[in-house]
Amino acid sequence: MAQQNKTVWWALGLPLLAVLIWSMNITVTRYVADYISPVSISFYRWLIAFLVLTPFMLAKVWRERQLVMQHWKQLAVLGAFGMVLYQGLGYTAAHYTTATNMGIINAFIPVFTIFVSMLMLKEIPNRFAVVGSILSFAGLLYVMAQGNPLNLIQSGGHLGDVMMVLAVFFYAFYGVFLKKWQLQIPLMISLYVQIVFALLYHLPFVLWLGLDAIDQHNVGSVVYAGIFPSLIAPLVWMMAVQMIGPNRTSIFMNLMPVCTAIIANLWLAEAWTIYHSMGGVVILLGILLAQKKVATVETVKLNA
Numbered sequence: 001m002a003q004q005n006k007t008v009w010w011a012l013g014l015p016l017l018a019v020l021i022w023s024m025n026i027t028v029t030r031y032v033a034d035y036i037s038p039v040s041i042s043f044y045r046w047l048i049a050f051l052v053l054t055p056f057m058l059a060k061v062w063r064e065r066q067l068v069m070q071h072w073k074q075l076a077v078l079g080a081f082g083m084v085l086y087q088g089l090g091y092t093a094a095h096y097t098t099a100t101n102m103g104i105i106n107a108f109i110p111v112f113t114i115f116v117s118m119l120m121l122k123e124i125p126n127r128f129a130v131v132g133s134i135l136s137f138a139g140l141l142y143v144m145a146q147g148n149p150l151n152l153i154q155s156g157g158h159l160g161d162v163m164m165v166l167a168v169f170f171y172a173f174y175g176v177f178l179k180k181w182q183l184q185i186p187l188m189i190s191l192y193v194q195i196v197f198a199l200l201y202h203l204p205f206v207l208w209l210g211l212d213a214i215d216q217h218n219v220g221s222v223v224y225a226g227i228f229p230s231l232i233a234p235l236v237w238m239m240a241v242q243m244i245g246p247n248r249t250s251i252f253m254n255l256m257p258v259c260t261a262i263i264a265n266l267w268l269a270e271a272w273t274i275y276h277s278m279g280g281v282v283i284l285l286g287i288l289l290a291q292k293k294v295a296t297v298e299t300v301k302l303n304a
Contacts, residue, residue, distance in 0.1 A: 048226025
């Protein structure tokens with residue numbers, strides 16, 4: 001029994017590690033915005049991931065080519081939403097907002113997923129999920145307005161915040177597509193093929209806008225983005241889902257705003273203000289309420 005408990009506690013470190021890597025990547029994204037264009041870092045990121053995975057995955061993908069061909073359209077859509085629209089908008093948003101705000105907005109993925117599921121899967125959220133989502137959205141608007149609603153009315157909010165909201169919305173579609181299709185494809189093969197599609201989607205933008213050179217100012221950020229958030233974090237996250245379950249794993253996503261704010265404060269000297277605290281608490285309470293009730297509904301379905 002002691003060994004089992006030890007294993008469980010060790011497994012709880014997996015989603016925490018993934019969240020730390022993703023939080024660090026948000027800060028890296030903000031830092032490198034002054035040294036490389038969004039198209040360039042996004043393309044380089046997936047190119048590095050592709051080059052790292054190819055020696056291990058190419059033969060496996062070839063053996064499973066018939067399975068891949070059966071689902072290539074779905075994989076193409078997943079690559080577009082999860083790796084191009086979400087990541088591309090995130091890199092662009094970094095030019096106009098702070099890493100702290102990006103981390104806070106990124107925590108909205110579970111809430112947006114509820115409403116995308118309602119649109120696509122016809123899953124009607126109960127009143128607690130709706131109240132939690134409204135509460136979280138009110139907190140988000142408060143942060144975007146920097147504590148003064150008049151700022152939001154007068155300026156329409158920061159462009160970067162709006163773009164990050166749109167990015168998170170696209171990623172919510174990515175999660176719902178995964179749930180809707182439930183592709184019977186090995187996870188690493190699915191990831192590899194999605195990366196291939198992401199590179200293909202980037203080609204028109206690369207040809208039109210060109211690529212910035214990799215130099216001493218951006219090379220560390222590019223390599224980090226291509227390995228840690230692209231490969232290591234998804235891998236340990238999938239391991240966590242298998243070991244402690246999807247519901248307990250997803251709760252760790254709520255730590256991302258806090259982790260991002262701490263890293264951004266230490267590295268970029270970004271201030272954590274009173275409106276971040278007040279809005280963050282409201283957002284977190286709403287997200288916990290929405291997730292708790294949704295998790296309960298899913299548990300009932302599984303037990304039925």
